[in-house]
Amino acid sequence: MPEASNKDNYVVGVDLGGTKILAGVFDASLECVGSAKLSTTAQRGLESVLERIERAVRDTVDEADLGIKQVSAVGIGAPGAVDFDNGTVIFAPNLEGWKDVALKKELEKHLGIPVFVENDGNIAMLGVHVAELKAKPRHAVGIFVGTGIGGGLILNGELHRGFNHTAGEIGHMVIDVNGPKCGCGNRGCFEALASRTAIFQRIKAGIKEGEKTTLTETLGDNLEDLRSGDLRKAIRRGDKFVVKVIEQAAEYIGIGVANLVNIFGPEVVVLGGGVMEALADEMTAVIVKTAKEHAMPGTMKNVEIVASKLGDNAGITGAAVLARRGTK
Amino acid sequence: MPEASNKDNYVVGVDLGGTKILAGVFDASLECVGSAKLSTTAQRGLESVLERIERAVRDTVDEADLGIKQVSAVGIGAPGAVDFDNGTVIFAPNLEGWKDVALKKELEKHLGIPVFVENDGNIAMLGVHVAELKAKPRHAVGIFVGTGIGGGLILNGELHRGFNHTAGEIGHMVIDVNGPKCGCGNRGCFEALASRTAIFQRIKAGIKEGEKTTLTETLGDNLEDLRSGDLRKAIRRGDKFVVKVIEQAAEYIGIGVANLVNIFGPEVVVLGGGVMEALADEMTAVIVKTAKEHAMPGTMKNVEIVASKLGDNAGITGAAVLARRGTK
Numbered sequence: 001m002p003e004a005s006n007k008d009n010y011v012v013g014v015d016l017g018g019t020k021i022l023a024g025v026f027d028a029s030l031e032c033v034g035s036a037k038l039s040t041t042a043q044r045g046l047e048s049v050l051e052r053i054e055r056a057v058r059d060t061v062d063e064a065d066l067g068i069k070q071v072s073a074v075g076i077g078a079p080g081a082v083d084f085d086n087g088t089v090i091f092a093p094n095l096e097g098w099k100d101v102a103l104k105k106e107l108e109k110h111l112g113i114p115v116f117v118e119n120d121g122n123i124a125m126l127g128v129h130v131a132e133l134k135a136k137p138r139h140a141v142g143i144f145v146g147t148g149i150g151g152g153l154i155l156n157g158e159l160h161r162g163f164n165h166t167a168g169e170i171g172h173m174v175i176d177v178n179g180p181k182c183g184c185g186n187r188g189c190f191e192a193l194a195s196r197t198a199i200f201q202r203i204k205a206g207i208k209e210g211e212k213t214t215l216t217e218t219l220g221d222n223l224e225d226l227r228s229g230d231l232r233k234a235i236r237r238g239d240k241f242v243v244k245v246i247e248q249a250a251e252y253i254g255i256g257v258a259n260l261v262n263i264f265g266p267e268v269v270v271l272g273g274g275v276m277e278a279l280a281d282e283m284t285a286v287i288v289k290t291a292k293e294h295a296m297p298g299t300m301k302n303v304e305i306v307a308s309k310l311g312d313n314a315g316i317t318g319a320a321v322l323a324r325r326g327t328k
Numbered sequence: 329m330p331e332a333s334n335k336d337n338y339v340v341g342v343d344l345g346g347t348k349i350l351a352g353v354f355d356a357s358l359e360c361v362g363s364a365k366l367s368t369t370a371q372r373g374l375e376s377v378l379e380r381i382e383r384a385v386r387d388t389v390d391e392a393d394l395g396i397k398q399v400s401a402v403g404i405g406a407p408g409a410v411d412f413d414n415g416t417v418i419f420a421p422n423l424e425g426w427k428d429v430a431l432k433k434e435l436e437k438h439l440g441i442p443v444f445v446e447n448d449g450n451i452a453m454l455g456v457h458v459a460e461l462k463a464k465p466r467h468a469v470g471i472f473v474g475t476g477i478g479g480g481l482i483l484n485g486e487l488h489r490g491f492n493h494t495a496g497e498i499g500h501m502v503i504d505v506n507g508p509k510c511g512c513g514n515r516g517c518f519e520a521l522a523s524r525t526a527i528f529q530r531i532k533a534g535i536k537e538g539e540k541t542t543l544t545e546t547l548g549d550n551l552e553d554l555r556s557g558d559l560r561k562a563i564r565r566g567d568k569f570v571v572k573v574i575e576q577a578a579e580y581i582g583i584g585v586a587n588l589v590n591i592f593g594p595e596v597v598v599l600g601g602g603v604m605e606a607l608a609d610e611m612t613a614v615i616v617k618t619a620k621e622h623a624m625p626g627t628m629k630n631v632e633i634v635a636s637k638l639g640d641n642a643g644i645t646g647a648a649v650l651a652r653r654g655t656k
Contacts, residue, residue, distance in 0.1 A: 081626040090626035099625070139491050151591070155483055162593015163467050166627040169590040174583050174622065176505040177516075186622050188505075255502050262497040263479070263591065265490015294502060294514050297427070298409040298418035299494040 010066060011323035012057050013127075014076040015120060015315030016049075018042065018094030018147040022312065023056040025064040025071070026320035030131060032313065034064030042096045049095070050103075054110045073114045075323035077123035077315045078103060079148060081166040087117040090166070093183040094148050116326040120144070120315055121168050125152025126159050127318025128270050128308050137267035141260045143170065144273035144314070145253065148183070149191040153264065171195070175255055194252040196275050200226055202245050213241040228278035235282050249275075250283040254290025261295045261303060272308035280307035338394060339651035340385050341455075342404040343448060343643030344377075346370065346422030346475040350640065351384040353392040353399070354648035358459060360641065362392030370424045377423070378431075382438045401442045403651035405451035405643045406431060407476060409494040415445040418494070421511040422476050444654040448472070448643055449496050453480025454487050455646025456598050456636050465595035469588045471498065472601035472642070473581065476511070477519040481592065499523070503583055522580040524603050528554055530573050541569040556606035563610050577603075578611040582618025589623045589631060600636035608635035 009028040014021065017040060024035040036059035038052050053076070061068050080092030087104020089095075107115040118126075125142035133140065142152040151170030153160040160167050171191035172184050179188025180198070192198055204223060207216060214234050215223055234242040257269050271280065271287065288305050308314055337356040342349065345368060352363040364387035366380050381404070389396055408420030415432020417423075435443040446454075453470030461468065468482040479498030481488040488495050499519035500512050507516025508526070520526055532551060535544060542562050547554055562570040585597050599608065599615065616633050636642055 081624055083626070091624060137491075139495075153592075155488065160483070160593075163465075163595040163631065164593055164627055164629050166624065167591065167593030169624050169627060172590045172622075172624050173501075173587045174503055177503055177580075177583060178506070184624060252505075255505060259501045260591070262500045263481075263495065263588070264488070265492055265495030267491040294500075296409055296419065296494065296497050296500050296512060298411070299492055299497060301492050303491065 010064075010071045011320050012060060012071050012074045013316035013319030013321075013323060014053060014056060014074060015123075015312075015319060016040070016053060016076055016078045016095075017120070017315075018079055021052055021056045022316055023060040024313070024316040024320065025060050025066060026317070026324075030317065030320060030324075032316070034060050034066075035316070036060040036063055040095070046098070046101060050106050050110065053107060057111060068111065068113070071113055073116065073323040073326050074107065074111060075116045075118070075123070075319035075321070075326065076103065076107070077118055077120035077319050079120045079150065081169065082117055082119045084116075084118055084161060084165045087115065089117065114326060116322050118319070118322055119150070119152075119166070119168060121150025121170070122152040122159055122161065123318035123322060124150065124272060124314040125154060125168070125270065125318065126321050127314045127316075128272065128310055129154050130321045131317050132308060132310050133268060133270070139264060139266045140268040140270060141264060141266040142270040142272060142308075143253065143256060143260075145195060145271070145275040146273040147196055149195050150273070155264070170256065170260065173256065173259065175252065175259070190252070190256045194249045194256065196228055199231070199245060199249050199275070202248070203242070206241060206245065211241045214239045215242065228275050232278050232282060246279060246282055247286055250286035251290045253283065254287045255294050257287060257291035257305060258294030261291065261299050265299060267303060269303065269305045270308050271305065272310065272314050274312060276307055277311040338392075338399045339648050340388060340399050340402045341644035341647030341649075341651060342381060342384060342402060343451075343640075343647060344368070344381060344404055344406045344423075345448070345643075346407055349380055349384045350644055351388040352641070352644040352648065353388050353394060354645070354652075358645065358648060358652075360644070362388050362394075363644070364388040364391055368423070374426070374429060378434050378438065381435060385439060396439065396441070399441055401444065401651040401654050402435065402439060403444045403446070403451070403647035403649070403654065404431065404435070405446055405448035405647050407448045407478065409497065410445055410447045412444075412446055412489060412493045415443065417445065442654060444650050446647070446650055447478070447480075447494070447496060449478025449498070450480040450487055450489065451646035451650060452478065452600060452642040453482060453496070453598065453646065454649050455642045455644075456600065456638055457482050458649050459645050460636060460638050461596060461598070467592065467594045468596040468598060469498075469592060469594040470598040470600060470636075471581065471584060471588075473523060473599070473603040474601040475524055477523050478601070498584065498588065501584065501587060503580065503587070518580070518584045522577045522584065524556060527559070527573060527577050527603070530576070531570070534569060534573065539569045542567045543570065556603050560606050560610060574607060574610055575614055578614035579618045581611065582615045583622050585615060585619035585633060586622030589619065589627050593627065595631060597631065597633045598636050599633065600638065600642050602640060604635055605639040
């Protein structure tokens, strides 16, 4: 493994998602001075994804008018169970089922600088805690709703990784034991009920059952290129079917919040990820109401439920924090 | 409040349950040197329960040939959300809906020695961690299945209380959003699916629907005085209906274990409480199998799932630890 270096003040944070790879260069004050985005195209295989991560890192460095030698380390958030110590992705259902991928080792070979790998939910929560939560709560939970649902726990002011470094897999908390099948093989996981994937499936199934929606007028009957932003526009047009589906997803998120508040007693619950970025105005009130209804009396007192303002940048910000800490 | 004293080496631990009050005197080496048990009879009202707790404490001290002046403090585990700092029971659904009961203050008035109050699940887990888990795992979860389901989290070797001191309310984690109604008002809580109350309800409902069971032969059609031990005996007699109900409860507990492992990443999961004490041999294999099926790959590696040997004494042991710490 290449040695960590303190000579340069730049780090790169990478958010490896099921759909896209986002990379950003951060300076010593954790300002993002350049970024790049590529599609993941996980179906093309592991080598292709590794090559694209490398390209995203090099592109963002170039974008910031820097050379790779001025970057002291790279942090990466990956969508699945990660062994932080050796930088292996143990299992990533949203990356065509990656298993035991030595991401750190492979990328260090490609890039020639130290690489640190962490679960994407953990890293996004680390980013939010360091860059956004000014009050530095001792205990906080992050729920990141995108292609899947990732989570991150801050306990006693530190990222909680747990015994196998796999803590924070809140997306696979079973909430509806007889519910829809999840990518992990179980039924009724949080992610199978309230992720973008679940929301889109429910909309497509509804259309097949004859539900009327303005989405088909703008995107065609197959809803090609459907994005979270289209749902926001449909709701603002008064689309009752989309309103209903989004309210239902918000209720599931509210139940997820209540479960986590009952179990951990956080001071702050952060809602983030692409779905929340697009639909926070539409969903937050229902989430808060449902969470309050489902949490035990006393557990919610003075607990804040907030939508993250970092949005899609939470992941790269946290990855930059990880890279910075790794080089210290 | 009376001053804490170090002069005497005895403390009393009390486990205040929905059905019974258990009290034990513990010496300096955390040996139980006397115990007493009374029914709670919560339906008689708050004053009656307070008087019975006091009586249980005095009875157990007398049982150990001691006087109350030789006891330096009392620890109490209460079944609900507890504010540890001021010793108030915020809400206890299994105590006829107690709300904001100043248990510490009231009992100190009655007993004249310092009293420390904690949630019963937290305190049982503290007892197990201090007295039973020799390896002192950094992160551990306790699931205590009795009248309800209580939980306790050990984080970095310490009891995790959370922001409002209400962490560990795992019994109200929703697992089946369309499931049976829970005492807390929600549907499909862990406790409404797998507690003794839930198991007994399922058995009684089955009998009404015409299920055949040997339980009615020994206890009559109304199953008066049904206890967890009767279920164990029925299973050993080959009672297929009881086997099915207990397997189903064990599956729910397995899903609960998987949720907590996915979210929190403990090293050890402890199963305790009256139901586990009576039925550990019958339930543990199904719990472990279901948990492994539902946990994400990698999260269960080297994680132990163990039935507590402290059984019903976990609560009073942890309460004694709390009392001891409180007087230091």
